[in-house]
Amino acid sequence: MKIVIIPSGFKECLSSEGVAKAMNNGIQRFDPNVETMVIPMIDGGEGFAHTIIKLKKGELIYREVIGPIGEKVRSHFGIFQENGKKTAVIEMAAVAGLTLIPRNKRNPLKTTTFGVGQLIKSALDLGVDDILIGCGDSGTSDGGAGMAEALGVRFLDKYHQALNIGGGGDLHSIENINISGIDPRLSKVKIDVACNWYNILCGPRGVARVFAPQKGANPEEAEQLARNLEYYAQLILQQMEVDVRTTPGGGASGGLGAGLMAFTGATLHPRFDIIMQYIQLEEHIKNADLVLTAEGCLDYQTPNGKIPAEVARIAGNLGVPVIAITGTIGEGASINYTNGIHAYTSIIQSPTSLEIAMKDASRLIADSAEAAVRQIRIGYQMAKRKYKREII
Structure with a gap:
């Protein structure tokens, strides 16, 4: 047998x-x-980077970055060489995952993906050609705004003052999005995202309503997040001409998929389809x-x-x-x-x-x-x- x-x-x-x-x-x-x-x-969540790097005989790189509740954490990403290209593998769960948040501090209104952006910058510093990002097992619901801030995007309030987005609860305060300071190296790399294709950002089955309760939100907080993400999606459409509201995979990791698509030009993929290219x-x-x-x-x-x-x-x-x-x-x-x-x-x-x-x-x-x-x-x-x- x-x-x-x-x-x-x-x-x-x-x-x-x-x-x-x-x-x-x-x-x-x-x-x-x-x-x-x-x-x-692997499905893009915990173990994503370790497994891919082990299969590709690559190397894990360790960095100290900002974790989901704003405190420093030791995280990692992987690097491997294949067909003359250097690829970075980033696992969002290793920097903004639910397991990194103590149970008594789980509140997606206040958790951030800032560390994901820091890992992307670290990968760019190593001169990678491609970046593969696994979206899964997140403890966040900030639409990738924290990630975007780490890469140089500035979110401005109605007084044109820069906001410090601390989580999905702050998205309603954004009046303008300034991308003039975004890392220019992003335009020179190919970014692929492995995500749950059925997760969308907004609507009755939007990511906040479906998954925020699993991340510590009560029903009222989940609805608040849903409204904030709806507003955020409309702002991105109006100011960046990118429609992330119901894009398949856009709701992955509390909307990180949408943020990666809007701010880094990433391509979202059904997670199993792209992972099967490696396994x-x-x-x-x-x-x-x-x-x-x-x-x-x-x-x-x-x-x-x-x-x-x-x-x-x-x-x-x-x-x-x-x-x-x-x-x-x-x-x-x-x-x-x-x-x-x-x-x-x-x-x-x-x-x-x-x-x-x-x-x-x-x-x-x-x-x-x-x-x-x-x-x-x-x-x-x-x-x-x-x-x-x-x-x-």
């Missing part, structure tokens, strides 16, 4: 590498003769008997570009069945049965607290992977017995 293991990480718990290792441990514990291929998957999944899946994937929570949003659904799409085209192991099974999870996932199971098999489940996640994931493969083995044995009876 050959099994390909392609999980995402469990947010704020285990990286994709940690999840993959646990799944593989469970399988090998049951039968060390099972052939496994382990491919920790060739088809080659690994086509000869497999089974694909095991994983996600922290499987629900109705999973088919909207999340890793298990994208893995299932590729496996389905190759006729390979898929089982998903998930931390929790959320609302509307059954929709995944019609999107290529043949079965799913939760690692939580008895009443427990979230804190305990997260602490014991590696063991629980290993147990679930082992149980899944044991059930597959039963199916093999049943098929074998049926074949013998038919021969007789």
Whole structure:
């Protein structure tokens, strides 16, 4: 039996590498003769830079920058050389991610992407030709305004005084956008952004209404952010002639996708499409008997570009069945049965607290992977017995 293991990480718990290792441990514990291929998957969020740089045999560069709550953090980006070009890989989660914000300080009205702009400047200082930015697992909702400030954009109030945008809560104070001081080197590099294509900046399903509550906003604050981002998008359209309001991917990372598009000329991509240029999944899946994937929570949003659904799409085209192991099974999870996932199971098999489940996640994931493969083995044995009876 050959099994390909392609999980995402469990947010704020285990990286994709940690999840993959646990799944593989469970399988090998049951039968060390099972052939496994382990491919920790990335979606632009945590682990994005590490994984790409490891695959490309590049180098991680460390910098001290401003984190999401305005305090200095040690962050990183990667550099690799290929086909005569130097490419930087920036992971927004490593500089403005939710995990960098203490739970008692989570408020997207006040968190900033300023550090993302600082990392872009650091990459430019190293003379890169291309920049690949992963948008995922953010703790911000400032529309990329903080990032733009770090790159030289000035946001002015009604008195033509420069504002210091501290988060999405300040966007309504902007009257004018001055881009005369933006770093001129941006026009000489190609910037690609891996983002969730289904995330848009504004509207009923705009990023603030959907994701701000997960970042610490209460319902009133989420609506305030939605109004501010709507105003911000209109200002960008009027003064820069760039329409980011409903651009696919523009809502990624609290609107960082829109900011990158408007201020750096970046091209937004469905995250899986561009990541597949670096990781060739088809080659690994086509000869497999089974694909095991994983996600922290499987629900109705999973088919909207999340890793298990994208893995299932590729496996389905190759006729390979898929089982998903998930931390929790959320609302509307059954929709995944019609999107290529043949079965799913939760690692939580008895009443427990979230804190305990997260602490014991590696063991629980290993147990679930082992149980899944044991059930597959039963199916093999049943098929074998049926074949013998038919021969007789």
